[in-house]
Amino acid sequence: MNLDGTPHPTDDHSLTFRFPRHPRSVPRARDALRACAGLTGDTAAVAALLLSELVTNALRHGSPPGRQIAVTLHRAEGLLRLEVEDAGDRLPRPRTAEPDLDDECGRGLALVAALADDWGVAPRRGPGKCVWVSLKVTDEPQDKGDAPLT
Structure with a gap:
């Protein structure tokens, strides 16, 4: 998303949003996903949870203060990336959470691995990395087929 709040289209089936390094960026990223991906039901809930985990990790462990994070949504051929x-x-890196249910750290990547059809890390241009997940999309967009993200 550009600083004025509009998405930055990358191709017919992709949108990129930019968010500041701030906790409010997690619900904003989920809102962008819900508004643009055309998902419903369990698929929408799982996609929102996966995105929340990735954005939270980027905020907590990734970008240094003052840097933005980028979220890109790709939808094509029955997959959402x-x-x-x-x-x-x-x-x-996945880690094991303490058995104590009050331990708030260490479960995110285990959750990602359990819910995503695939996930990984790739280098990006410039400093840093791209963490990605893919999810099979069984929900039909309202206009049928793999429509471009809106």
Whole structure:
């Protein structure tokens, strides 16, 4: 999303949004996903949860203060790919949460691995990385087929 709040189209089936390094960016990224991806039901809920985890990790462990994060939504051929780019060099690594249910850290990537059909990390141009997940999309957009994101 450009600073004025409009999405930056990358191709017919992709949109990129830019968010500041701020906790409010997590619900804003979910809102952008809901508004643009045309998903419903369980698929929409899982996609929102996966995106929340990736954006939260980018905010917590990725971009240094003052840097933005980029969220790109790709939808084509029955797949939704969510990418979160940040300027941090620290690669995500799954860890085990303490058995105590009050431990708030260590479950995010385990959740991503359990819910996503695939996920990984890729380099990006410039400093940092792109963490991505893919999810099979069984929901039909309202106009049928793999319509461009709106």
